[in-house]
Amino acid sequence: MKILTANRLTDGEAVWYAGGAWAETIDSSELAADKAAEERLEAIGAASFAANEVVDVNLIDVEIVDGVIHPLRLRERIRAAGPTNRNDLGKQARPTAA
Amino acid sequence: MYRYDEFDHQFVQARVAQFTDQVERRLAGEITEDQFRPLRLMNGVYLQLHAYMLRIAVPYGTLSSKQLRMLAHIARKYDKGYGHFTTRQNIQFNWPALSDIPAILADLASVEMHAIQTSGNCIRNVTADHFAGAAADEAADPRPYAEILRQWSSVHPEFSYLPRKFKIAVTGAERDRAAIQTHDIGLHLKKNAAGELGFAVYVGGGQGRTPLVAKKIRDFLPEEHLLSYCTAILRVYNLYGRRDNKYKARIKILVHETGVEEFTRQVEAEWAELKDGELTLPDADIKAIDAYFAPPALPARPEGDEAIKLARLDSRSFSEWLDQNVVTHRNPDYAAVTISLKGIGEVPGDASDSQMDAVADLAETYAFDEVRVSHEQNLILPHVARADLKAIYDRLVEIGLATANSDLISDIIACPGLDYCALANARSIIVAQNISKRFASLERQRDIGELKLKISGCINACGHHHVGHIGILGVEKKGAELYQVTLGGSADEHTSVGEIIGRGFGPDEITDAIETVVETYLAIRLDKSEKFLDAYRRVGPAPFKEALYAGEAKAA
Structure with a gap:
């Protein structure tokens, strides 16, 4: 399974594509379970890149663990949370929506 | 300045x-x-x-x-x-x-700083001995020449699109604290028998996926030829350096593949065309730049010895800091201070805004307004009256920067690694923090003695692991972090590349493995005066391999 991720052009913020827009957290990312869905996400990423909204667009591998999106690579888990040595920085430091 | x-x-x-x-x-x-x-x-x-x-x-x-x-x-x-x-x-x-x-x-x-040429395939920031101008063992301050190189290399039209990035380091002392032999060009400023200044020129050092120690291609280049000779080196590189393969594009590969003798011949031939031309440095220009780096007037402060003697009696921790983080200055009333950015369990090289402000205040009050950044990721106050050391120490304690671990095992170089870096394959910071905490006892660290531990989170080697006495390289294997250990590296005047000791260790094993290496050293050293690196060079990898892997060989 794959999701689409990138960094926002203006501030470099890591973002994930979630149902029509880029989100600052990974949780609601749109999942691609087959080749056709991956191609659709890729096209969205390419268009957003071309529209100068995001840079460094990538499809990444994820699995669903207990209903939560979990990237396979540590790199992507760190992008989704923030530096592992500083819990006060990155997404992990932000108040979660109630 | x-x-x-x-x-x-x-x-x-x-x-x-x-x-x-x-x-x-x-x-x-x-x-x-x-x-x-x-x-x-x-x-x-x-x-x-x-x-x-x-x-x-x-x-x-x-x-x-x-x-x-x-x-x-x-x-x-x-x-x-x-x-x-x-x-x-x-x-x-x-x-x-x-x-x-x-x-x-x-x-x-607004404060005469910029970010120009800190990336790209150009000549990067020229680095120098962090004790330049203060060190007791220095022939001359290397920074005027580094500044001359900076001016020459800034948006140099011929050298802005090199095959790959290019790094130059300069030292003015026999004891190399600038790791010049790991650079594309390393310059050792020295005096000849006639008392004239010149450079031993090293070329083709580097780390990354192909670590190579630089080769000396000239023992004494008179100072006025600095730019013409560097231009000759860069021209040969720009012409013949590989542009077809990023991983073979550094000058170290060219020197290695061409052979030192032939490479030197090419440089000398190019230099013959350039020598004594417009790139020759006029003496007046060198003196003009030198003047900017004139050492501060250091008033006599003979009360330092007595003040330190009393303060030592008063505070053991001050005494330990003095022994570890304070080095001899060319002026006996003064000293150079290393401010450790390696507090136990802290991130190597990180400083908060308030710490930076506080160090700036200290430099202004006590150190002639000057601070240095060392390539070992610490800050230095290069000129401090010995009489003021206690006041400086007390303030460093208040801001959490008084850790007395310079050159000890917790004085770790580490790159940002996978916690920040897009190129990294594994984390570096957390490994450094765990090792630092394991060896938290300064008493234990001092017993171990000088030990340079360096960690990189990928093969690009920003954390200098190849030249660590103990080096750690993080890689990604089957989706997990794995840490490879190298031993016997060194970045001083006897530069060597460390040897991989065996299979790597997982994130939960690496701290134990390092402790095993250290305990092995303690068991084999002849006495406390035999440093880790000397012991390793004497006995080689065998006892370390035995200690790290013998158990599993038997189990298998």
Whole structure:
């Protein structure tokens, strides 16, 4: 399974594509379970890149663990949370929506 | 310190204006990322995992209090309250918004700083011995020559699109504290028998995936030929350096593949065309730059010895800090102080905005307004009256920067690794923190003695693992982090590349493995005066391999 991720052009913020827009957290990312869905996400990423909204667009591998999106690579888990040595920085430091 | 002249000011201001316009056009969508990327890299702007990263040059590691305060200001206003001092004597900010970078560069320009040529395939920030101008063992201050190289190499039209990046380091002392043999060009400033200044020239050192120790191609190059000779080296490289393969594009590969003898012949042939031409440095120009680096007038402060004697009796921790972090100055009333950015369990090289401000205040009050950044990721006060050491120590205690671990096992070099870096394969910081905590006892660290531990989170080796007495390289294997250990590396005047000791260790095993290596050393050393590196060079890897892997061989 794959999701689409990138960094926002203006501030470099890591973002994930979630149902029509880029989100600052990974949780609601749109999942691609087959080749056709991956191609659709890729096209969205390419268009957003071309529209100068995001840079460094990538499809990444994820699995669903207990209903939560979990990237396979540590790199992507760190992008989704923030530096592992500083819990006060990155997404992990932000108040979660109630 | 060097002061910008009118030309420097105009040059940096013009670049700020140019890049401001480029950022505006990028944000307006007028230029594409493919067009913008090389432009941002020329101005030190990278894209990392969480955000952009801005790398700011600290030429030859020298900062004034005012400049350090500006870095603190940038950390506070535009970033997240801290900066990361790097192994190339630069500073990186990990969280700036692209839209803020023009304002940051304008702020930097106001204190004669910039981020030009901190990335890209050009000549990067020229680094130098962090004790330059203060060290007792120095032939001359290498920084005037580093400044001359900086001026020559800034937007040099011929050398702005080299096959790959190019790094130069300069030292003025026999004891190499600038790791010159790991650089593309390493320069050792020295005096000949007639008392004239010149350079031993080393070429083709480097780390990364192909670590090679630089080769000395000239034992004494008279100082006036510095630029013509460097130009000759760069020309040979620019002409023959490989552009077909990024991993073989550094000058070290060219020197290695061409052979030192033939490479030297090519350089000398090119130099014969250039020698005594317009690149010859006029004595007056050298003196003019020298004048900027004139040492501060150091008033006699003979009361230092008595003051220190009393303070030692009063405070054991001060006494330990004195022994570990304070080194001899050329003036006996003075000393050079290493401010450790390696507090136990802290991130190597990180300093908060308030710490930067406090160090700037200390430099202003006690150290003639001068601070250095060392390639070992610490800060240095190069000229401090011994009589003031206790006051400085007390203030460092207050701001959490008084750890007495210079050159000990917890004085770890570590790259940002996978916690920040887009190139990394594994984390470095957490490994450094865990090892630091394991060896938290300074008494134990002092018993172990000098031990340089260096960690990189990928093969690019920003954390200098190849030349660590103990080196750790993080790799990704089957989706997990794995840490390879090398032993016997060194980055001093006897530079050597460490040897891989065996299979790697997982994140939960690496601290134990390092402890095993250290315990093995303690068991085999002849006595306390035999340092880790000396013991390793005497006995080789066998006892360390035995200690690390014998158990599993038997189990298998």
